[in-house]
Amino acid sequence: MRTLQVELGERSYPIYIGSGLLEKIGELSLEHGISAKSPHLIVTDERVAPHYLQMVEDRMAEAGFTTVSHVVPAGETSKSLAVFEQVMTTAIQGKLDRSSAVFALGGGVVGDLAGFVAATYMRGVTFVQIPTTILAHDSSVGGKVAVNHPLAKNMIGAFHQPVMVLYDVDTLSSLPARDVSAGLSEMVKHGLILDEEFAYWCRDHASELLALDPEALAYGLERGCAIKADVVSQDEREGGLRAILNLGHTIGHAIEAVGGYGRFLHGEAISIGMAGSALLAETLGRGNHLFEQTREMLSALNLPVVLPSDVSVDEIMDAMQHDKKFTEGRMVFIVPDQIGKVSIVNDVPVNAVRSVVEQLKKEG
């Protein structure tokens, strides 16, 4: 078992990465001071539940815990206020109190939703992340939790750190291939923003990663989590540095919104968005060959780098108006300087962005 510490003062917490960790959920919960006197809530989704819910429930019961479970539909549509309210109903009916904990057993959707429940149930209770996707190496670290508003993604949320992250790599074996690639998108992002060597390592080990080779996977997840944790430690509430984690996300979120949060997976959308950021760097005269290099890395991981021809440029541009990366009316973008290094650029002209979105379609 590898242990990574996220340093956040009194809100610091460990990320455990390894094989067979789900078996240890009961004892780790006790170690982390979770009360056996209060009932706890496990939130998961309908695809994850058949594989792992029973085991988590059983291990918790064996350690002396009472739990209630809530299974949401799989997919981004569960990050809604309607589903949020249903989970709250289960929490209330399960008599959760202020000493209770909410466990997120699943990918980023379950983590964001259950985390927002934990952040707001009785104004905040303990939160535990049990990520079961590769993408969740990103979403489970950093304390950002949210649900979507019909008009824009992640618009309603909070910062709420977990008390531990329990990453059992065995759970990844049941993950569909498309979600494997989508998850690797955020992994390579962590290389692209801060670690050139790691970005090329992802490209060079693409086939092992796609085949879920345990060694490659464990290294990649640990390195990805470590980069994310490092950024978050320096800027918990996204005052500055943390914004670099949004590489590819402004265009990516717009793509997700225009696709109705169902057509593109988050990792796919931000893959196209990262390709767009590389194009933007070239358009702004900030770098050469960046698009080529970025595209090569992403394609190696079976990720899309172009916008399908039926997606409307106008709709993408409109959706970006709602995105929260606009501060005080100016357009802010994370733009690569080279592989492994990015800048936060304010005052990016809207025209340059539109031209990039148009190119992203033409490349297809």
Next chain:
Amino acid sequence: MRTLQVELGERSYPIYIGSGLLEKIGELSLEHGISAKSPHLIVTDERVAPHYLQMVEDRMAEAGFTTVSHVVPAGETSKSLAVFEQVMTTAIQGKLDRSSAVFALGGGVVGDLAGFVAATYMRGVTFVQIPTTILAHDSSVGGKVAVNHPLAKNMIGAFHQPVMVLYDVDTLSSLPARDVSAGLSEMVKHGLILDEEFAYWCRDHASELLALDPEALAYGLERGCAIKADVVSQDEREGGLRAILNLGHTIGHAIEAVGGYGRFLHGEAISIGMAGSALLAETLGRGNHLFEQTREMLSALNLPVVLPSDVSVDEIMDAMQHDKKFTEGRMVFIVPDQIGKVSIVNDVPVNAVRSVVEQLKKEG
């Protein structure tokens, strides 16, 4: 203008109390660093809007601010996730960004609702309280914000401190008499928990307070806010001491829930609850004459101290099961020791509580 400082480290903020303060909202916003480059949101209700919304909008505009307004129906039913989502829609359509602020112009309902919007819009933006009820001298201080779940009150919320509270006592002149009394309920509560002299002062100045005598009102609001602020400063997130502010609230919230959040005003329900706490003290053998003294104070302020005969004891007991003042399954109550002094009593037997609720009906 009286200024009270709520001491919360880097989250400290002032409460301004006085006449004609609404006129100063623009300049005070500028003083508090609210950005004139971002749009801001004013949330109010349909009864407050006709009196004061235009003035606030105009003063903000004169100071160079752009605002959008959202008017919700009056009353507790607006503290719902459905209304919350509608306010979020207005915020998004108004293009609020991370430098925007949410202004709550109204009573506790608007404050709690708008505060929860401020706490969660883009994971948290600036919040300003402009209380227009007497009760809001309580709700606008302390940073507790929330909406209700159909099964229980204030179940979904956060701690989110305002950057300032602007209390214009002139706005109280339009308040209906019933809401005046209900507001005085929390005022006398502040005396009952920590300040014997102030509690008797409220009783002795009941007629001036009910008549909205400016001098009596300003003193009472200032003293009430000061006691609340003092408690909150010592225990921002309700780890211990802050619980004493819940005097009368466990029974009170159950009364509100059983009445469908419409029959009883919050202040009325907690008035009955405070009478109940005094009865509980006597039932537990912790004090004498407390019920008599408490009832006298509350009655002087035209507040109810008995449960109407049609209210079911069973329903009240059931509703309390959902209340958040239960920690790890035990029943916790705030119980008076004498006027101006309370204790937090754990392990209160459910039977004692039931007997008190039964007595509260018989007294009627």
